[in-house]
Amino acid sequence: MPNSRHADQASRRLPDVGTVGVADARLLPNDSFEAAWSSIFFPDDAKGRLLQTVVSNIRLRATVPFEALPLHGVVLLTGRPGVGKTTVARGLADKIARTVSGLGSWAFIEIDPHALASSSLGRSQRSVEELFGRLLEEQAQQGPLVVLLDEVETLLTDRAALSMEANPIDVHRAVDAALVGLDRLAQRHPGVVVLATSNFPGAIDPALSSRADLIIRIPVPDPRGRRLILEHTIAAVAAAFPGAQPLLAAAVLDRAAQLAEGLDGRRLRKAVAVACANEHCDPERVTPEDLYATLRIMGEEQ
Ligand SMILES: Nc1ncnc2c1ncn2[C@@H]1O[C@H](COP(=O)(O)OP(=O)(O)OP(=O)(O)O)[C@@H](O)[C@H]1O
Ligand SMILES: [Mg+2]
Structure with missing residues (x-):
């Protein structure tokens, strides 16, 4: 009612x-x-x-x-x-x-x-x-x-x-x-x-x-969770900056989720922003390699 x-x-x-x-x-x-x-x-x-x-x-x-x-x-x-x-x-x-x-x-x-x-x-x-x-x-x-x-x-x-x-x-x-x-x-x-x-x-x-x-x-996310969090974050970025769409390819998400082992949800979401701060400072031009490199560094920093 x-x-x-x-x-x-x-x-x-x-x-x-x-x-x-x-x-x-x-x-x-x-x-x-x-x-x-x-x-x-x-x-x-x-x-x-x-x-x-x-x-x-x-x-x-x-x-x-x-x-x-x-x-x-x-x-x-x-x-x-x-x-x-x-x-x-x-x-x-x-x-x-x-x-x-x-x-x-x-x-x-x-x-x-x-x-x-x-x-x-x-x-x-x-x-x-x-x-x-x-x-x-x-x-x-x-x-x-x-x-x-x-x-x-x-x-x-x-x-x-x-x-x-x-x-x-x-x-x-x-x-x-x-x-x-x-x-x-x-x-x-x-x-x-x-x-x-x-x-x-x-x-x-x-x-x-x-x-x-x-x-x-509550544990840190498992591989499936990491992939979903990255996908959710990237999809939101790509809705505003369509140039980020290639990061949503299944193979890219799989690889990124693998590299992100041990990162919590907050670090994962921030990783997408850091990857966007590439040499062009332009989310439209973010590449899978930007994301992989960011995740590798974040993983080492832990
Ligand atoms: N499992 C998860 N799935 C999706 N997003 C997550 C997950 N874990 C964390 N996040 C994201 O990370 C950010 C931080 O989450 P939140 O503030 O709820 O964490 P917290 O555990 O309360 O941290 P703190 O102990 O520092 O207060 C949010 O943007 C949230 O959406
Ligand atoms: Mg809290």
Whole structure:
């Protein structure tokens, strides 16, 4: 019923971006997040399985008591920089909203953990309590919600590893406050999903990892993934600069994917730009050799 959804959406109030700790706030579904989802290539339908598990957990949480099945709605995505964690999390938020109906209209809020971590004593704890206890609680009362906690180790730092130099009492209390806030949200609102990402899973407080319903380590792309990422990037360049079309030949993509072993998705996409910065500085004149040479150098730099 699109009309009721629009009515729902119109009545939903989002927080202002820039309110302490809020990096982004929008209604879902969202077309640019949908494009983000399509742009990510993971092996073996890993994306599809991720979506299925999250959707199934939302349904379980809405019906089975928390005491029997303690699902927190927390998904932790780990992996090297540039493997697509943030992009796939945004895409997943969109897919969840398109897939799960019946809970109301979905919203998305991205938390800026750095804005919450403050050096002045007591402020981090207060900001975290304000964020979880008031802002996210108010949002969850309005309807289902996806929260992105990017670089979660900044907010939920392993308390056992805190040094005495860095204001540990405040950080300790802020972590406690974040955990209490997550527990409250999970128990009161089955329609809240928290997507957390980290390059440093070892630096995350184990109490968060324990609450995660799903921990997924995203690997660097396999050969098929590398080929798809290169193809997707080159196709976008060739749409604007048709001279780049020859790079889309199957043999070129095969060879390039082979040379790109070990590169993450971000490096792969950047490699196409570097190849375009050839001796003519003209993407119209980029050649397969430009791409191969770039990938060889990037591979050696690793
Ligand atoms: N598997 C992949 N398929 C397609 N594109 C990818 C993949 N992995 C990374 N990319 C691309 O690389 C870029 C960086 O991705 P993203 O910012 O999501 O990575 P990240 O894992 O969050 O990195 P960081 O840990 O540095 O924050 C994006 O443009 C994304 O599209
Ligand atoms: Mg990221």
